[in-house]
Amino acid sequence: MTEPIVNDLTIQAATVNGSGSQTANLVLTRAIFHMGIPVAPKNVFPSNIEGLPTWYQLRITTEGHMARSDKVDILVAFNSATWREDLKSVNPGGVVIHEEAFSTADARTDVIYYPVPFNKLAKSKIQNDTLRKQLANMIYVGVVGGLLGIPWEALEHGVKRQFLAKPKAVQVNLDAIKIGHDYWQDNFSKQDPFRLEPMTGAVDGKVLVEGNQAAAIGALMGGASVVAWYPITPSSSLCEYLIAYADRFRVDPATGEKRISVVQAEDELAAVGMAIGAGWAGARAMTSTSGPGISLMAEFSGLAYYAEIPVVIFDVQRIGPSTGLPTRTSQADIGFVYTLSHGDTKHLVLLPGSVEECYEFGRDAFDFADRFQTPVFVLSDLDLGMNLWMTPEFKYPEKPFDRGKVLTREDLEKLAGDWGRYRDVDHDGVTYRTLPGTDHPAAGFFTRGSGHDEQARYTENADAYARNMDRLSRKLETARHTLPAPVVEEDGKAIGLIAFGSTHAAVVEARERLAAGGKPVDYLRVRALPLADEVVAFVSRHQHVYVVEQNRDGQLYDMVRLAVPPELVERVRSIRHYNGQPIPAAAIVEPLLKLEAVPA
Amino acid sequence: MSTTLNRAGLSRDAYKGAATTLCAGCGHNSITNHMIKALYELGVEPHRLAKMSGIGCSSKTPAYFVETAHGFNGVHGRMPALTTGAHLANRQLMMLGVSGDGDTASIGLGQFMHLIRRNVDCTYIIEDNGTYGLTKGQFSATADLGSVQKKGAVNTFQPIDPCAVALALGASFVARSFSGDGKQVVPLIKAALAHRGTAILDIISPCVTFNDHDGSTKSYSWVKDHEESIADVSFIPFFEEVQVDYEPGTIRDVQLHDGSHILLKKLGEDHDPSDRRAALRVIEEGRAAGHLVTGLLYLDTQMQDFASTEHIPDTPLKDLGEKELRMSREDFGKLMSEFA
Numbered sequence: 001m002t003e004p005i006v007n008d009l010t011i012q013a014a015t016v017n018g019s020g021s022q023t024a025n026l027v028l029t030r031a032i033f034h035m036g037i038p039v040a041p042k043n044v045f046p047s048n049i050e051g052l053p054t055w056y057q058l059r060i061t062t063e064g065h066m067a068r069s070d071k072v073d074i075l076v077a078f079n080s081a082t083w084r085e086d087l088k089s090v091n092p093g094g095v096v097i098h099e100e101a102f103s104t105a106d107a108r109t110d111v112i113y114y115p116v117p118f119n120k121l122a123k124s125k126i127q128n129d130t131l132r133k134q135l136a137n138m139i140y141v142g143v144v145g146g147l148l149g150i151p152w153e154a155l156e157h158g159v160k161r162q163f164l165a166k167p168k169a170v171q172v173n174l175d176a177i178k179i180g181h182d183y184w185q186d187n188f189s190k191q192d193p194f195r196l197e198p199m200t201g202a203v204d205g206k207v208l209v210e211g212n213q214a215a216a217i218g219a220l221m222g223g224a225s226v227v228a229w230y231p232i233t234p235s236s237s238l239c240e241y242l243i244a245y246a247d248r249f250r251v252d253p254a255t256g257e258k259r260i261s262v263v264q265a266e267d268e269l270a271a272v273g274m275a276i277g278a279g280w281a282g283a284r285a286m287t288s289t290s291g292p293g294i295s296l297m298a299e300f301s302g303l304a305y306y307a308e309i310p311v312v313i314f315d316v317q318r319i320g321p322s323t324g325l326p327t328r329t330s331q332a333d334i335g336f337v338y339t340l341s342h343g344d345t346k347h348l349v350l351l352p353g354s355v356e357e358c359y360e361f362g363r364d365a366f367d368f369a370d371r372f373q374t375p376v377f378v379l380s381d382l383d384l385g386m387n388l389w390m391t392p393e394f395k396y397p398e399k400p401f402d403r404g405k406v407l408t409r410e411d412l413e414k415l416a417g418d419w420g421r422y423r424d425v426d427h428d429g430v431t432y433r434t435l436p437g438t439d440h441p442a443a444g445f446f447t448r449g450s451g452h453d454e455q456a457r458y459t460e461n462a463d464a465y466a467r468n469m470d471r472l473s474r475k476l477e478t479a480r481h482t483l484p485a486p487v488v489e490e491d492g493k494a495i496g497l498i499a500f501g502s503t504h505a506a507v508v509e510a511r512e513r514l515a516a517g518g519k520p521v522d523y524l525r526v527r528a529l530p531l532a533d534e535v536v537a538f539v540s541r542h543q544h545v546y547v548v549e550q551n552r553d554g555q556l557y558d559m560v561r562l563a564v565p566p567e568l569v570e571r572v573r574s575i576r577h578y579n580g581q582p583i584p585a586a587a588i589v590e591p592l593l594k595l596e597a598v599p600a
Numbered sequence: 601m602s603t604t605l606n607r608a609g610l611s612r613d614a615y616k617g618a619a620t621t622l623c624a625g626c627g628h629n630s631i632t633n634h635m636i637k638a639l640y641e642l643g644v645e646p647h648r649l650a651k652m653s654g655i656g657c658s659s660k661t662p663a664y665f666v667e668t669a670h671g672f673n674g675v676h677g678r679m680p681a682l683t684t685g686a687h688l689a690n691r692q693l694m695m696l697g698v699s700g701d702g703d704t705a706s707i708g709l710g711q712f713m714h715l716i717r718r719n720v721d722c723t724y725i726i727e728d729n730g731t732y733g734l735t736k737g738q739f740s741a742t743a744d745l746g747s748v749q750k751k752g753a754v755n756t757f758q759p760i761d762p763c764a765v766a767l768a769l770g771a772s773f774v775a776r777s778f779s780g781d782g783k784q785v786v787p788l789i790k791a792a793l794a795h796r797g798t799a800i801l802d803i804i805s806p807c808v809t810f811n812d813h814d815g816s817t818k819s820y821s822w823v824k825d826h827e828e829s830i831a832d833v834s835f836i837p838f839f840e841e842v843q844v845d846y847e848p849g850t851i852r853d854v855q856l857h858d859g860s861h862i863l864l865k866k867l868g869e870d871h872d873p874s875d876r877r878a879a880l881r882v883i884e885e886g887r888a889a890g891h892l893v894t895g896l897l898y899l900d901t902q903m904q905d906f907a908s909t910e911h912i913p914d915t916p917l918k919d920l921g922e923k924e925l926r927m928s929r930e931d932f933g934k935l936m937s938e939f940a
């Protein structure tokens with residue numbers, strides 16, 4: 001037998017959607033995390049309630065790599081429909097735990113098979129008729145536990161943690177795991193090298209959170225008080241988490257009154273419209289959606305840009321165009337969202353690259369929206385939003401809300417009522433507003449999406465129109481210097497990488513591999529649009545800069561090329577990944593090395 | 601102009617707005633004047649008023665009354681969403697929406713229906729002329745079947761009747777009137793403003809430029825000849841006493857949420873405004889007979905409004921700060937520990 005491989009392996013469970021397999025996968029994930037081992041789960045699921053194939057990848061590395069692995073070490077083949085195809089994904093020397101009924105007669109011989117009679121075991125040993133189908137999945141948790149040497153205590157923890165809200169379900173699930181665990185011990189002797197051993201220090205202070213969950217907590221901590229949404233994958237869980245947390249933390253125990261209003265709107269048009277109405281009236285307001293919903297929000301986004309109304313819009317990206325692949329990830333909305341709506345429209349876009357930033361940006365977006373009186377988009381994606389990510393615990397905010405330039409009755413009295421809604425008195429493009437309900441005769445003004453002058457009066461005057469549009473540009477320029485700056489990790493290398501959002505995980509790993517292969521690269525992570533000056537400076541300091549992103553057209557690549565002076569354009573190169581699966585490190589390393597090998 | 605001050609200490613002039621840019625003789629201008637009268641007589645404080653609208657001739661009118669109030673002229677057919685959001689942010693605001701027949705019955709039909717379904721506390725006035733004025737005279741969805749366009753084209757589609765739609769959806773306040781009938785419009789606007797819930801007020805408002813000719817069923821002459829009021833309406837605000845002499849059985853007195861009263865004086869058949877089926881029947885019978893039935897068609901004073909069913913406090917949500925909106929440090933820590 002070969003050298004043991006410890007805490008460095010990828011498990012892939014191939015199951016049937018709607019059969020309860022996700023719960024089993026999460027139990028396994030939590031058990032291994034409880035051993036102090038870094039985990040990176042990726043759920044690849046279909047747009048379907050029940051019956052279609054689904055895969056769950058659990059990557060385990062001592063370094064804590066978070067990107068998807070493109071290699072499978074241990075396959076749990078539970079789905080008869082896909083098992084032949086799934087078998088192809090396994091590394092030579094890998095492990096295949098499969099339903100005994102699947103014939104391996106003419107299957108590949110370079111992997112190790114552990115056949116388990118899952119169906120028979122479920123039928124003979126699980127007494128609970130109604131839950132048998134769900135509990136059958138737990139049997140493979142037990143088998144994997146036996147195979148990898150996961151302590152029983154860790155499995156127990158995994159179950160208890162997963163059923164925090166349903167303690168009654170703990171024992172029945174543990175019993176099912178025990179069936180698989182016993183089967184392993186009674187029937188197999190270990191022939192493979194894969195092991196898990198408890199670690200210390202690797203996950204200290206770390207928690208497992210989904211990006212949508214993090215964004216929901218961020219929105220609540222940012223003071224969201226009016227939320228309007230329309231269900232759409234993969235953003236629905238953001239508002240569902242928000243509702244669940246609001247029920248816990250935003251209800252006045254004495255009166256039962258809610259310090260938040262969450263409305264499930266009739267469509268995305270209404271959802272963003274309600275949020276904009278609330279933002280206009282002074283609440284911290286938001287909506288959350290994905291691609292098709294963003295398309296519907298284009299009209300209202302233009303209104304909020306032009307009439308200058310704060311609102312926060314979460315876009316958890318999925319693959320387009322059109323309905324696309326609703327349950328697959330993508331970064332292809334960045335170009336569209338940046339200029340969402342007709343006319344000269346440009347928005348502030350925050351680009352969280354981790355679940356921690358989903359929390360922080362989800363919170364601070366409300367400050368930016370109020371400060372700049374404009375829509376702020378928080379652009380995450382399905383990979384970030386719906387998968388569990390290992391992250392440091394979030395920090396409690398120390399700063400008060402920034403409500404921006406709002407004139408109160410007292411302010412208006414001091415000004416003797418002499419103010420104009422769109423007068424740029426501070427020369428930063430950001431003007432003062434009053435909120436409806438302000439008790440002063442000069443407070444009222446007329447908000448409109450049609451042409452307006454400094455006093456918010458209707459005008460078709462050519463100069464007034466251009467003046468206003470120039471001021472809006474000035475405002476964007478002010479914002480550009482205030483939004484989260486790029487994160488730069490630079491050490492004088494010849495080559496640089498630029499990326500944003502969930503691509504970060506793959507970049508981290510790719511840089512390690514490139515450095516190990518004698519080709520270390522610098523890195524700049526864009527965290528907001530409009531692009532910071534630092535991006536141009538970064539390009540100017542490197543021979544080649546590769547913009548890595550998860551879309552077909554190189555949308556950020558185009559923005560970077562537009563931002564740099566003509567003599568630098570040639571330095572900017574593009575690496576794109578767009579098959580709906582989260583980008584693995586190999587999808588960066590391989591094309592980069594190939595392009596570098598071509599003589600200039 | 602009258603210099604008599606109302607209970608807010610304001611003259612009627614304080615309720616005026618910018619000069620209208622609509623055509624001379626437009627029904628919408630009359631409605632603007634009715635609105636000014638209603639708001640002045642009710643003594644509404646301008647800063648408490650939020651004037652909301654979509655796009656179209658009708659949607660321009662919020663600029664023409666109560667200039668000192670906040671107003672929001674949004675996008676086409678989406679006034680209900682903006683109104684819902686603004687109301688949730690600040691329940692203290694009196695939400696007054698002005699829309700048209702295109703804005704309501706075509707592009708905005710979905711939002712119109714869902715606003716009613718939620719019973720958001722607001723007044724929704726439809727300035728209904730059966731035509732698209734700003735784009736020069738195309739039929740709208742409220743134009744009657746067989747109605748003739750200025751250039752002679754005949755409408756071949758069934759009309760969408762906003763009042764019938766509202767009734768079918770369970771609206772809590774449904775009324776119809778005619779812009780030329782100030783005696784009826786003004787008390788209906790006051791009642792709509794006093795009502796807690798969505799108040800739908802469809803006001804036939806002739807377009808003098810594109811839809812005031814023979815063959816139109818939204819012209820001044822047609823409506824004057826065919827209007828059938830179901831009851832004389834008067835409105836007694838909560839700050840005045842009801843002092844009306846009437847013979848028993850001739851008047852219905854409905855008390856609103858804020859203590860105001862609507863008095864309905866029977867004209868012909870006695871219509872019970874709490875009877876939804878009767879309201880639908882009255883509309884349908886009027887249509888069959890070639891009449892335009894006006895008046896308070898339906899009123900439910902008991903239905904909970906949206907913010908109440910949602911348990912939103914009376915304190916505006918917009919006024920809540922860090923203390924009320926952020927979870928405590930302790931709760932935050934507890935939540936984090938759940939993710940370990």
